[in-house]
Amino acid sequence: MLLLIVGVLCPPGYVHGHSFTPNEGASFLSLMDDLKSINSLIRSNVDNVTVVPEFANNSLMLLNSSTMKEIND
Numbered sequence: 001m002l003l004l005i006v007g008v009l010c011p012p013g014y015v016h017g018h019s020f021t022p023n024e025g026a027s028f029l030s031l032m033d034d035l036k037s038i039n040s041l042i043r044s045n046v047d048n049v050t051v052v053p054e055f056a057n058n059s060l061m062l063l064n065s066s067t068m069k070e071i072n073d
Contacts, residue, residue, distance in 0.1 A: 028070055034062055 038059045045051050 031062060031067060031070075035059060038062075
């Protein structure tokens with residue numbers, strides 16, 4: 001309801017918003033979180049031989065040469 005009221009009170013053509021520039025540190029932390037999540041999925045499904053290779057392939061796609069360079073830095 002509040003969003004509807006705010007939308008009605010704003011002049012036409014006026015848009016509220018913000019565009020964020022990419023941050024290298026944030027991208028790296030996001031990559032690390034993705035890898036931690038995949039690692040957790042592998043550990044919790046270690047007995048499932050059908051999904052573990054899929055999770056491992058997903059982590060390999062994340063760990064390409066540029067990301068490995070970033071980790072080494």
